[in-house]
Amino acid sequence: ATAHDPAAAKRLFEDKCSQCHDTTLVEEAPPGSEDEVRELVAWMVDEGLEATEEELAQIVQYLTESYVKASE
Numbered sequence: 001a002t003a004h005d006p007a008a009a010k011r012l013f014e015d016k017c018s019q020c021h022d023t024t025l026v027e028e029a030p031p032g033s034e035d036e037v038r039e040l041v042a043w044m045v046d047e048g049l050e051a052t053e054e055e056l057a058q059i060v061q062y063l064t065e066s067y068v069k070a071s072e
Contacts, residue, residue: 009062016051016059017044030067037063 017023031037037060045051051059 004058004061006062006065009058010066012051012055013059013062016049016055020044020047020049026063026067030071031063032071033068034060034064037068 014023017026026040031040040063041049041056041060045056
């Protein structure tokens, strides 16, 4: 597993997730838990997001640290 790099994870999130929607959507309805983040990312994969397992793990960690833990 690759070490988590918050700046790289943010760029990955912006690159991958902006292919289908504006990334500010997560700010409008932030996830409330890591489980919600995982459900959100799984839904995006079901909708066509193409990313490796490592990329998905980085996105989950970025979203969890940026939105869930930031609101605690």
